[in-house]
Amino acid sequence: xxxxxxxxxxxxxxxxxxxxxxxxxxxxxxxxxxxxxxxxxxxxxxxxxxxxxxxxxxxxxxxxxxxxxxxxxxxxxxxxxxxxxxxxxxxxxxxxxxxxxxxxxxxxxxxxxxxxxxxxxxxxxxxxxxxxxxxxxxxxxxxxxxxxxxxxxxxxxxxxxxxxxxxxxxxxxxxxxxxxxxxxxxxxxxxxxxxxxxxxxxxxxxxxxxxxxxxxxxxxxxxxxxxxxxxxxxxxxxxxxxxxxxxxxxxxxxxxxxxxxxxxxxxxxxxxxxxxxxxxxxxxxxxxxxxxxxxxxxxxxxxxxxxxxxxxxxx
Amino acid sequence: xxxxxxxxxxxxxxxxxxxxxxxxxxxxxxxxxxxxxxxxxxxxxxxxxxxxxxxxxxxxxxxxxxxxxxxxxxxxxxxxxxxxxxxxxxxxxxxxxxxxxxxxxxxxxxxxxxxxxxxxxxxxxxxxxxxxxxxxxxxxxxxxxxxxxxxxxxxxxxxxxxxxxxxxxxxxxxxxxxxxxxxxxxxxxxxxxxxxxxxxxxxxxxxxxxxxxxxxxxxxxxxxxxxxxxxxxxxxxxxxxxxxxxxxxxxxxxxxxxxxxxxxxxxxxxxxxxxxxxx
Numbered sequence: 001x002x003x004x005x006x007x008x009x010x011x012x013x014x015x016x017x018x019x020x021x022x023x024x025x026x027x028x029x030x031x032x033x034x035x036x037x038x039x040x041x042x043x044x045x046x047x048x049x050x051x052x053x054x055x056x057x058x059x060x061x062x063x064x065x066x067x068x069x070x071x072x073x074x075x076x077x078x079x080x081x082x083x084x085x086x087x088x089x090x091x092x093x094x095x096x097x098x099x100x101x102x103x104x105x106x107x108x109x110x111x112x113x114x115x116x117x118x119x120x121x122x123x124x125x126x127x128x129x130x131x132x133x134x135x136x137x138x139x140x141x142x143x144x145x146x147x148x149x150x151x152x153x154x155x156x157x158x159x160x161x162x163x164x165x166x167x168x169x170x171x172x173x174x175x176x177x178x179x180x181x182x183x184x185x186x187x188x189x190x191x192x193x194x195x196x197x198x199x200x201x202x203x204x205x206x207x208x209x210x211x212x213x214x215x216x217x218x219x220x221x222x223x224x225x226x227x228x229x230x231x232x233x234x235x236x237x238x239x240x241x242x243x244x245x246x247x248x249x250x251x252x253x254x255x256x257x258x259x260x261x262x263x264x265x266x267x268x269x270x271x272x273x274x275x276x277x278x279x280x281x282x283x284x285x286x287x288x289x290x291x292x293x294x295x296x297x298x299x300x301x302x303x304x305x306x307x308x309x310x311x312x313x314x315x
Numbered sequence: 316x317x318x319x320x321x322x323x324x325x326x327x328x329x330x331x332x333x334x335x336x337x338x339x340x341x342x343x344x345x346x347x348x349x350x351x352x353x354x355x356x357x358x359x360x361x362x363x364x365x366x367x368x369x370x371x372x373x374x375x376x377x378x379x380x381x382x383x384x385x386x387x388x389x390x391x392x393x394x395x396x397x398x399x400x401x402x403x404x405x406x407x408x409x410x411x412x413x414x415x416x417x418x419x420x421x422x423x424x425x426x427x428x429x430x431x432x433x434x435x436x437x438x439x440x441x442x443x444x445x446x447x448x449x450x451x452x453x454x455x456x457x458x459x460x461x462x463x464x465x466x467x468x469x470x471x472x473x474x475x476x477x478x479x480x481x482x483x484x485x486x487x488x489x490x491x492x493x494x495x496x497x498x499x500x501x502x503x504x505x506x507x508x509x510x511x512x513x514x515x516x517x518x519x520x521x522x523x524x525x526x527x528x529x530x531x532x533x534x535x536x537x538x539x540x541x542x543x544x545x546x547x548x549x550x551x552x553x554x555x556x557x558x559x560x561x562x563x564x565x566x567x568x569x570x571x572x573x574x575x576x577x578x579x580x581x582x583x584x585x586x587x588x589x590x591x592x593x594x
Contacts, residue, residue: 020413129570130533133550140554140562217422221536224424225551237424244428244540247436247443255432258425266420273416 008202011278021274024267031264035083059252066256069239070246078234079257085146085235086264090215092150094208097157102204104158105165106192110173120166123159131156135218139227146229153218157211164207168200175199202279210272213265220261236261347563356564361556366564369549374568376447377545379457380538381530383465388472388526395473396480401507403485411477418474427467427540434463445541464541468534472526479522483515517588524580531576532569 016022058068066075101123108119126134135152142148169192172178181195222228223237231238236257243254350357356366399411435443445464448457487493488511496506535547542548546565553561 128574129566130529130573132535133532133547133566133569136535136550136554137562137566140559213420217420220422221424224422224536225539227551227554240424240428244431247428247432251432251436254425254428258422258428262421262425265422266417269416269420 005198005201008205011202012205012275015274015278016271018274021271024270027263028267028271031083032087034080035087059250060256067250067252069253070242075239075253075256078239079236079260081234082236082239082257083260083264085229085233086216086219086261089146089150089153089219089229090212093153093215093219094157094211096150096154097211098161098204098208100154101158101161102165105162105167106169106196108162109166109169110188110192110196116166119162123162126155126159131214131218132221135222136225136227139222144227144230146233149219149222149228152222153215156218157215160207160211161204164203165200168203169196172196172199203276206272206275206279208272209268209275213268213272216261216268217265347560351564351567356567357560359553359558359561361553361558361561366561369561370546370565370568373544373546373549375449376543377531377534377538377547379447379450380461380464380468380534380543380545381527383461384468384530384534384537385472385523385527387465387469389476389523391469391473392476393480395477396484397507397512399477399481400484400488401503403488412481415474415477415481418470419478421470422536423467423471424536424540426470427464427537430463430467431540443541445543447544464534464537464543467540468530468537472530475526476519476522480515480519483518484511487511487515518584520587521580521584524576524583528573528576528580532573 016025058064060067064074064076066079069075069078104119104123108116129137134156138152138155139148142151173196177199178191178195181191186195219228220235220237220240223235224241225237226241228237229235239257240254240261243250243257246253347357354367356370358364359366359369362369395411395414399408399415402408402411431443434441441459441463445460448460450457450461493506493511496510497503531546533547534545535551537543538545538548539551546569550562550565550569553559553565
């Protein structure tokens with residue numbers, strides 16, 4: 001394993017040693033185990049599709065810890081299966097966003113000039129609408145399906161990756177390792193893939209995790225609006241949508257799946273931000289030299305999701 | 316739908332050329348675009364009313380909600396940011412930063428549902444479905460209907476404002492002039508009030524603008540939770556009924572507003588901080 005990869009892993013490990021991220025990781029792993037176990041077997045008679053209309057809209061009980069929905073289905077089972085939907089859609093969306101955004105950013109940053117201008121304008125195009133609106137517009141075109149949700153959410157995430165990747169390239173372009181490789185006659189492709197990328201992957205990974213939380217949120221929001229993955233696939237957003245209809249009948253219907261959704265979003269967010277903080281040397285107690293902040297300036301400029309404008313002002 | 320579900324072949328054949336639906340999609344889009352540039356956004360397929368009129372009806376509602384939410388968000392975010400920045404590194408800072416993370420991560424529709432549960436279902440104090448009541452018409456009712464959606468959306472805005480302002484304050488507090496002021500003997504309070512806050516507020520103005528823009532276009536979910544008659548909900552309803560002229564028209568309007576506000580914010584930033592220039 002190359003030195004760049006190893007140092008990156010060291011940072012990851014340091015990020016995960018704090019309590020908040022560690023708890024988040026534990027929670028997520030628990031959730032993933034539950035979700036995949038649900039895939040393999042139907043443990044404990046937790047069937048998300050089994051209807052029992054005689055016992056509809058009940059509150060929490062021994063047989064149904066989360067209660068039942070309007071068709072008598074067990075909400076806990078549906079929540080676990082919903083985890084599967086959310087996690088897979090989010091994973092797919094983030095991978096799509098990275099697959100499109102990172103190459104865009106790398107090319108734009110490395111070559112500069114016209115290619116940079118064109119690619120960044122494309123990114124600006126994606127930023128012209130607020131995320132949920134862009135996703136809605138795409139769904140309006142693509143129709144309602146898991147693939148459509150994945151593409152819609154994925155495209156919303158492309159700008160972030162493009163910017164992070166571009167910032168990384170810009171800061172790494174002048175480093176000795178890149179100059180040396182170029183002096184040996186390396187092609188741009190080789191330089192980008194074999195030299196720049198191994199040094200740039202940590203911020204990109206951090207962004208992937210942070211974006212996962214956004215993707216889960218966005219996917220649930222689309223489902224809540226009624227344009228998500230079609231039924232009967234259980235989905236957290238869908239459960240909140242129906243739960244709201246029955247707010248006066250069952251207090252817990254909407255609340256509990258929402259809680260699971262929130263915890264999952266927060267877990268990803270916590271891990272992602274802990275990773276970013278470590279990468280930028282922000283976790284260091286006051287007084288420690290910023291030597292660990294290898295990528296501080298560039299990544300903090302690009303990673304900030306609240307950067308005021310797309311054309312960064314120069315001070 | 317323009318014709319009933321089980322329309323005959325002949326009925327469909329009649330309607331199609333009337334609305335130009337038999338031409339290629341690209342041609343239809345070009346025609347729509349040309350007309351839109353002239354201000355004609357067409358008619359809603361569903362209600363036959365002009366799209367522009369439908370949008371204009373919903374716009375004030377969205378604006379009222381956006382302004383209210385941004386105001387609440389800033390009012391909550393500023394104290395959190397100041398306290399957090401001044402108490403950097405302590406438990407208070409971590410607590411408040413955690414709160415910001417929570418405010419940003421919690422889904423707005425869940426917050427909305429919880430608020431409805433508490434205030435409408437349990438306490439019966441506020442309406443579960445919010446109507447648009449202009450502030451100047453009936454202030455008390457407007458307040459009752461707008462407070463819950465504004466709070467829901469405002470929570471998210473407070474998260475963004477707090478996080479941004481805290482970063483801004485922290486970097487200001489670390490600057491040289493603050494060190495000079497301290498060595499001059501000024502109290503921390505004076506330094507913060509008279510110098511740091513003012514300097515940190517400059518970039519914060521841009522965040523306010525962005526938040527406002529975001530609330531206008533991104534309030535879709537909140538509007539849906541409270542069935543508030545805003546622009547966002549119009550888009551969702553239009554998508555549901557496949558009312559493409561309405562979908563295109565309203566997204567176009569939202570886009571224009573969003574881009575315009577961002578542009579104004581960018582220009583404002585250059586104006587108020589003479590050190591900035593665009594290359």
